[in-house]
Amino acid sequence: MLDIKVLRENPDAARAGAIKKRLPDRAQAVDRALAIDAELRALTPKLDGMRGEQKNASKALGKLSAAEREPFLQKQKELKAEIGVLEEREKQLEADLKQQLSLVPNIPDEDVPEGKDDTENQETKRWGSVRDFGFTPKGHDEIAEAQGWLDTKRASDMAGSRNYFLFGDLALLHDAVLRFAVDLLVGRGFTAVDPPLLVRDAAMFGTGFFPGGEEQTYRAEKDELNLIGTAEVPVTSLHSGEMLAEDQLPKKYVARSMCFRREAGTYGKDQRGLYRVHQFQKVEQVIVDIADKARSIAHHHDIVKNAEDLLQACELPYRIVAVCGGDLGVPQAMKYDIETWMPSRGNYCETHSASRFYDYQARRLSLRYRPKDGGKVLFCHTLNNTVIASPRVLIPLLENHQQKDGTVRLPQVLRPYLGGREVLGRPIW
RNA sequence: GGAGAGGUGGCAGAGUGGCCUAUUGCAUCACCUUGCUAAGGUGAAGUACCGGCAACGGUACCGGGGGUUCGAAUCCCCCCCUCUCCGCCA
Numbered sequence: 093m094l095d096i097k098v099l100r101e102n103p104d105a106a107r108a109g110a111i112k113k114r115l116p117d118r119a120q121a122v123d124r125a126l127a128i129d130a131e132l133r134a135l136t137p138k139l140d141g142m143r144g145e146q147k148n149a150s151k152a153l154g155k156l157s158a159a160e161r162e163p164f165l166q167k168q169k170e171l172k173a174e175i176g177v178l179e180e181r182e183k184q185l186e187a188d189l190k191q192q193l194s195l196v197p198n199i200p201d202e203d204v205p206e207g208k209d210d211t212e213n214q215e216t217k218r219w220g221s222v223r224d225f226g227f228t229p230k231g232h233d234e235i236a237e238a239q240g241w242l243d244t245k246r247a248s249d250m251a252g253s254r255n256y257f258l259f260g261d262l263a264l265l266h267d268a269v270l271r272f273a274v275d276l277l278v279g280r281g282f283t284a285v286d287p288p289l290l291v292r293d294a295a296m297f298g299t300g301f302f303p304g305g306e307e308q309t310y311r312a313e314k315d316e317l318n319l320i321g322t323a324e325v326p327v328t329s330l331h332s333g334e335m336l337a338e339d340q341l342p343k344k345y346v347a348r349s350m351c352f353r354r355e356a357g358t359y360g361k362d363q364r365g366l367y368r369v370h371q372f373q374k375v376e377q378v379i380v381d382i383a384d385k386a387r388s389i390a391h392h393h394d395i396v397k398n399a400e401d402l403l404q405a406c407e408l409p410y411r412i413v414a415v416c417g418g419d420l421g422v423p424q425a426m427k428y429d430i431e432t433w434m435p436s437r438g439n440y441c442e443t444h445s446a447s448r449f450y451d452y453q454a455r456r457l458s459l460r461y462r463p464k465d466g467g468k469v470l471f472c473h474t475l476n477n478t479v480i481a482s483p484r485v486l487i488p489l490l491e492n493h494q495q496k497d498g499t500v501r502l503p504q505v506l507r508p509y510l511g512g513r514e515v516l517g518r519p520i521w
Numbered sequence: 522g523g524a525g526a527g528g529u530g531g532c533a534g535a536g537u538g539g540c541c542u543a544u545u546g547c548a549u550c551a552c553c554u555u556g557c558u559a560a561g562g563u564g565a566a567g568u569a570c571c572g573g574c575a576a577c578g579g580u581a582c583c584g585g586g587g588g589u590u591c592g593a594a595u596c597c598c599c600c601c602c603u604c605u606c607c608g609c610c611a
Contacts, residue, residue, distance in 0.1 A: 133570095133571075136570070136580080137571055137572070137580090140570090140571070140572095140579055140580040140581085141579080141580085143579090143580060144579065144580070146591080146592085147592080149591075149592090150539075150592040151539070151592080153539080153591055153592070154540095154591090154592070161591075164591075166591095167591090168592085171591085172590090172591070172592095292601090335531060335568090336531095462549095469567095469568070
């Protein structure tokens with residue numbers, strides 16, 4: 093959520109931001125919010141005056157005897173009725189304002205490239221070289237099925253498409269890479285978190301997934317809870333409603349959790365293998381810090397670096413793209429995606445997503461801190477990035493490190509998690 | 522699932538219809554005192570919105586929402602959360 097003051101002072105920036113994100117209907121929310129705000133600003137002083145009058149009269153009444161009160165009571169009742177009508181209007185306007193304001197997207201930063209969708213994201217870095225196999229490489233699903241590591245057929249029969257069973261060494265590799273990611277971040281001062289997976293609407297709203305993301309979310313209607321699509325939701329909401337002290341900041345968390353996504357509207361897309369599935373595990377890094385743009389940007393680079401270091405340790409070629417306006421989500425101010433080379437897809441594909449929000453989420457969550465210098469209470473800045481998401485990362489791991497005979501070479505850093513083994517699987521081909 | 526007790530400012534904790542403009546303590550900030558330390562004294566200070574260049578003034582806020590009343594932290598209803606006991610259970 094943006095500050096209504098920002099909208100008053102610079103509505104053009106908010107409108108232009110929505111346009112840059114290719115969300116023209118959200119740009120209209122700026123004007124609707126301002127219209128409601130104007131009416132509210134006319135109403136509030138009037139109501140305040142009336143309430144003051146009522147309050148003073150009540151106080152005077154309290155000092156009178158029952159008989160003396162009588163003549164004044166009628167007037168008080170009339171005033172009360174008048175106030176009641178206006179208060180109802182005020183309440184309606186406040187609710188409408190919050191609704192419209194929550195539809196206004198965060199303003200994309202200057203370093204967000206113009207563009208309509210993910211085809212116009214801008215590459216900023218490339219690391220590693222695409223391997224020359226010397227044989228025809230197989231897809232991850234082919235390798236995994238041949239090794240007896242993967243069954244999507246039975247999973248789909250039982251649970252619907254985009255589900256999977258992992259078995260044996262692939263199930264262990266899945267756990268190993270997640271565990272490695274947690275250990276890497278804990279070693280860099282992040283606090284490990286195991287968060288709730290079912291959350292109330294307030295957490296979904298606060299992190300900016302609602303309104304808008306309802307179709308993407310599994311909902312437990314009976315309990316009015318939502319299955320999280322990312323640990324960003326519970327972890328960023330962790331200090332919601334709190335007033336932190338500046339010396340408690342920054343808060344750095346690394347959460348490993350299950351993630352659930354309906355993937356509605358993606359029929360036919362990425363249907364095979366482990367790329368797009370309904371449930372997966374993700375290790376997510378979340379930072380909450382003071383309201384300082386330069387520090388947010390520095391954190392942003394740091395969390396991208398953490399993910400890069402993990403990919404480099406796993407010997408996986410990747411590139412970084414600056415996500416363009418049209419591909420940017422509603423709450424983000426700027427986002428880098430990291431795309432890892434997947435031989436079967438012949439392309440770099442998204443495995444990580446690093447976002448900075450400034451105070452957009454914090455305002456929705458009421459996540460504030462008291463500055464050391466005793467100044468005004470401020471909203472925090474928040475950021476997050478994937479460290480690893482699996483089984484998606486198993487695609488590049490299997491495909492880039494496959495050998496001619498169908499076995500898979502393990503990167504050095506993962507070996508301790510798999511009993512010191514250097515190779516997984518048995519020769520097939 | 523059943524029964525009971527609670528939720529008050531950054532924290533602790535008083536407050537059972539008008540003297541609440543929320544007592545007090547801790548922590549915070551400023552100044553003073555005691556040769557250091559420990560401690561003591563005086564004062565300032567909640568959050569949001571509105572008006573004002575400002576000092577300041579007004580209104581709202583006592584877990585959330587609704588109600589009763591001229592007037593609600595206080596009484597009533599619904600919801601959320603915490604604690605205790607019972608039941609069930611990995």
